[in-house]
Amino acid sequence: MKRVFSLLLALVLLVGALPARAAGSAGQASLAAGSYLSAYINDAGELYTCGLNNGYQLGYEQTNSGIGTPDEQTGVQNKFTKVMDDVAAVDFGWNQTAAIQTDGSLWMWGSTYSGQLSVREEGLQITPRKVMDDVAQVSCGGNFTAVVKTDGTLWTFGYGYDGTLGNGAERDSAVPQKIMDNVAMVSCGADFAAAVKTDGSLWTWGSNRAGQLGFEPVKTGSGLFSSTEPQLTPKKVMDNVAQVECGNSCMAVIKTDGSLWTWGENSSGTLGQGTKESTCVPKKILDDVTQVSISLNSTATAYAVQTDGTLWAWGSNNSDYLGFDGGNDRPIQTVPVKLLDGVAAVSTGGIHTIALKTDGSLWAWGYDNGGAQGRGTNYPICYAPSKVLDSLTTSADQPSIDPETGFTDVKATDYFADAVAWAVEEGVTQGTGSNTFSPERTVTRAEAVTFLWRAAGSPDPRSSLSVFSDVTDKNAYYYDAVLWAVEQGITNGTGGGRFDLTGTLAYDQIFTFLCRFAGEEAGGDDWSSAAVAWAQSSGLTDGLSFTAKASCPRSDVVYCLWRHLNGGKVGESQQTPPEEDQLTLTGNQALAADIMAALIGGYSRVDLTDYDVDLSDARELARELADVLWENPYQVEYITGTMDISGKSLYLTINYLGGAAANGASRAAMEKADEILAQVVTDGMSDYDIAKVLHDYLVLNCAYDYDNYRQGTIPSESYTAEGALLKGTAVCSGYANAYQLLMQRAGIPCEYVSGYATGSHAWNVVEIDGQWYHVDATWDDPVPDREGYVRYDYFLKSDSYMRANLHSRWTSDRVCTSTRYDDADLPDTNE
Numbered sequence: 001m002k003r004v005f006s007l008l009l010a011l012v013l014l015v016g017a018l019p020a021r022a023a024g025s026a027g028q029a030s031l032a033a034g035s036y037l038s039a040y041i042n043d044a045g046e047l048y049t050c051g052l053n054n055g056y057q058l059g060y061e062q063t064n065s066g067i068g069t070p071d072e073q074t075g076v077q078n079k080f081t082k083v084m085d086d087v088a089a090v091d092f093g094w095n096q097t098a099a100i101q102t103d104g105s106l107w108m109w110g111s112t113y114s115g116q117l118s119v120r121e122e123g124l125q126i127t128p129r130k131v132m133d134d135v136a137q138v139s140c141g142g143n144f145t146a147v148v149k150t151d152g153t154l155w156t157f158g159y160g161y162d163g164t165l166g167n168g169a170e171r172d173s174a175v176p177q178k179i180m181d182n183v184a185m186v187s188c189g190a191d192f193a194a195a196v197k198t199d200g201s202l203w204t205w206g207s208n209r210a211g212q213l214g215f216e217p218v219k220t221g222s223g224l225f226s227s228t229e230p231q232l233t234p235k236k237v238m239d240n241v242a243q244v245e246c247g248n249s250c251m252a253v254i255k256t257d258g259s260l261w262t263w264g265e266n267s268s269g270t271l272g273q274g275t276k277e278s279t280c281v282p283k284k285i286l287d288d289v290t291q292v293s294i295s296l297n298s299t300a301t302a303y304a305v306q307t308d309g310t311l312w313a314w315g316s317n318n319s320d321y322l323g324f325d326g327g328n329d330r331p332i333q334t335v336p337v338k339l340l341d342g343v344a345a346v347s348t349g350g351i352h353t354i355a356l357k358t359d360g361s362l363w364a365w366g367y368d369n370g371g372a373q374g375r376g377t378n379y380p381i382c383y384a385p386s387k388v389l390d391s392l393t394t395s396a397d398q399p400s401i402d403p404e405t406g407f408t409d410v411k412a413t414d415y416f417a418d419a420v421a422w423a424v425e426e427g428v429t430q431g432t433g434s435n436t437f438s439p440e441r442t443v444t445r446a447e448a449v450t451f452l453w454r455a456a457g458s459p460d461p462r463s464s465l466s467v468f469s470d471v472t473d474k475n476a477y478y479y480d481a482v483l484w485a486v487e488q489g490i491t492n493g494t495g496g497g498r499f500d501l502t503g504t505l506a507y508d509q510i511f512t513f514l515c516r517f518a519g520e521e522a523g524g525d526d527w528s529s530a531a532v533a534w535a536q537s538s539g540l541t542d543g544l545s546f547t548a549k550a551s552c553p554r555s556d557v558v559y560c561l562w563r564h565l566n567g568g569k570v571g572e573s574q575q576t577p578p579e580e581d582q583l584t585l586t587g588n589q590a591l592a593a594d595i596m597a598a599l600i601g602g603y604s605r606v607d608l609t610d611y612d613v614d615l616s617d618a619r620e621l622a623r624e625l626a627d628v629l630w631e632n633p634y635q636v637e638y639i640t641g642t643m644d645i646s647g648k649s650l651y652l653t654i655n656y657l658g659g660a661a662a663n664g665a666s667r668a669a670m671e672k673a674d675e676i677l678a679q680v681v682t683d684g685m686s687d688y689d690i691a692k693v694l695h696d697y698l699v700l701n702c703a704y705d706y707d708n709y710r711q712g713t714i715p716s717e718s719y720t721a722e723g724a725l726l727k728g729t730a731v732c733s734g735y736a737n738a739y740q741l742l743m744q745r746a747g748i749p750c751e752y753v754s755g756y757a758t759g760s761h762a763w764n765v766v767e768i769d770g771q772w773y774h775v776d777a778t779w780d781d782p783v784p785d786r787e788g789y790v791r792y793d794y795f796l797k798s799d800s801y802m803r804a805n806l807h808s809r810w811t812s813d814r815v816c817t818s819t820r821y822d823d824a825d826l827p828d829t830n831e
Helices: 417-425 445-455 479-487 507-517 527-537 554-564 589-601 615-626 667-680 687-701 706-711 721-727 732-745 799-804
Strands: 030-034 037-041 047-052 076-084 087-092 096-101 106-111 124-132 135-140 144-149 154-158 173-180 183-188 192-197 202-206 218-220 227-229 231-238 241-246 250-255 260-264 279-286 289-294 301-306 311-316 332-340 343-348 352-357 362-367 381-389 605-607 636-643 649-656 750-756 760-768 771-775 795-797
Touching: 030 087, 030 352, 037 076, 037 087, 037 352, 076 096, 087 135, 096 135, 135 183, 144 183, 144 192, 173 192, 192 231, 192 241, 241 289, 250 289, 279 332, 289 343, 301 343, 417 554, 445 479, 445 507, 445 554, 507 527, 507 554, 589 605, 589 615, 589 649, 615 636, 615 649, 667 687, 667 721, 667 732, 687 732, 687 760, 687 795, 721 732, 732 750, 732 760, 771 799
Parallel strands: 030 343, 183 241
Antiparallel strands: 030 037, 037 047, 047 076, 087 096, 096 106, 106 124, 135 144, 144 154, 154 173, 183 192, 192 202, 202 231, 218 227, 241 250, 250 260, 260 279, 289 301, 301 311, 311 332, 343 352, 352 362, 362 381, 605 649, 636 649, 750 760, 760 771, 771 795
16 A cells, blocks of 8 residues: 655755655656555646555545446445645555645545544545645554654654654644654554654554564563553664565665665565565665555565566455456465566555556556556456556546437447437436546446336335345335335345445346346246347337347446336336235235245245145245246255145245355354353343344364464455354454354344454454344454353444544444443453
8 A cells, every 4th residue: 555756856966875765746657556546647747547446545526437327425436536636755555645736735635533634523534635835745544644744843643652753642633743763764554663864764653563663672571461662752773774665564775785675574575575574674675666555454465666667566466456367376476576567656556556667658456356556447357467558548538428319438329329318317327427427338237227226216225234244224225225125025125145346237137137127027948038028019129239248338238227117118118016016925015024034044944834825836935936946146056845734824934055145154054053042041131132142152162263363374264153163263254254243133233343453353343222232253263262251342342442443444334323332341261
């Protein structure tokens, strides 16, 4: 998550060849890459960004892909989009972005939760906000920020634990604190920082767990309770330093003679020293280096540009992040390997990297699911470096807006232009960004059901509770649409308890949705042919060229919907079907609801004793609801029934393929979860009591898979609820999956959270008495395992508590503001 600054204006006269890093006039291009984020500043001083915008680090609201729409606050912008003018430098932190304009003013946006934007209130800053003047250089770290002002003073603000602010304290501060004088440049890591003074001396402070500060860590305590003392104020480490770069838990410097030196955490080979051994002792790894970039996140990728323009890469090569094949056979590159020639600058975000070549072209490689490479499409892996832009785009290069359509990418002469105009007028969609519709982009499942729902008048679903593990945000644009689509029988998800929001759809799948939307069913053994035949007979495909299995673009979805309804002047208006036609199937709808609840919840038995229904009819109804012959999203193998001696229907038994349950847990895990509930949950327990007793059960009956973790041999089952509940061994994902399963079976809202806690980590958020709280059962279970021991350090805690205790960058949209249990005095079991 590191940057390349424009080297434009001398801050001060430096000793020897030490370069200055300062804001100045526009005219020199530069780059920055963060986690799922990219930015460039072109020669005109225009700042462009792209990537994942769920934390508003792009500097604008609009998105054009993924899970976002123009009227939403999250999503993906997979094309570089202009943010502001007159920019000299830009940098990404974990959750914040900073830009310096040519007049020396500092502008920031993103998360304000730890004060990293110099804003006291907690929340999100969507667009650039001016923070201060007279800034020469800025560096964003793990929720804290450091700036060098034009007078050479160093100032810090934001997250302050572990001594990250260098002010002698361990507390957050939204108010900038002056730390040092005579500073030439600063670099922030995850929870530490370093500054180079004008005399070439290097000073470091913050966390030193891996020796990343360049001296031996100071340990306190022993065994399980040992810890590393942070360095609360800057400490001098070495001389003759020209540049410094802080990564997640390591550091690199370029000395005044051009040599590159590294030290710190090295389990992924990020030091480039030929080993995986961490060290606090600096070691030289390359000569003739002009620039170095190390990822700020835990992906641990590193690059260096030499004076001859060659680019060298080392560190984690999982999924070929480093830009060359061999990720599975060579997941860790411990020494620099040559990657490209003719490189002027590089910046790595960890899972992806961008580079500017000497001919002005922009190149990218690595993981691109968040659109961070700016290619206009989301490719999961683009491991080999390839060109994205011939030159860094300027506003003069942007396409013009068609005056009739209002979009840059929809012309009045396009066959779908009238359909797009209708869709905009009816509120079906407003496009994907500022004056863009993205007609060629394949529609996602979330978008498709939302289009249908809006076309039907945005009716309220009968239920407000989602049954899908990936549909949890009640404020998301697609939430009600998904619930409504399931209730109308348009889709039942993709199996495994998921809806697959970002999954794309083919033409035959879109036709199937539209057919069911019309209250009809294109039956038969070949559902694809039946769906196409229905669409053709209904006039939907007139004027279209398509193949059934090809991906359906947004243009053709709104075109078919337009023709299906009144806008296309084809047939009669087919607005919201009559109420009696909206039900999935005719017959006993209460029974249908019970069957759907069983399928979605992953249950095997449906009680029929309350219904006067023939067993064969009940079985057929269940088969149709399960869509066994078509998509079979619930992975049903077969359905049987049982009746008593008089012929009265008693119950249906649903048998699942491979024993898999609809919510992603195995049948055995679900049965074990129910067995645990029967064992530990009693009548009269409150939701709090249940949350605690299930937390205790998991901690007492599961041990962290520490041996396999240390050896890098963690089996797949340790990541699952099965490992935690059936084998009694798991890593953090297994704990989180198991706790989610237990709580869900108990009827208490609980979600899986992934984030960072000294490394990639997983835990849960739960809802108790209308408030959401964090629960980290993994960190409440001692390592190595201690029989009969439970602690509550991470049970029902607030966002602020978790951030103050090493948890950050979590994925959940739930806001945990209640501090009711932060200071709860729950004694550990050995107290």
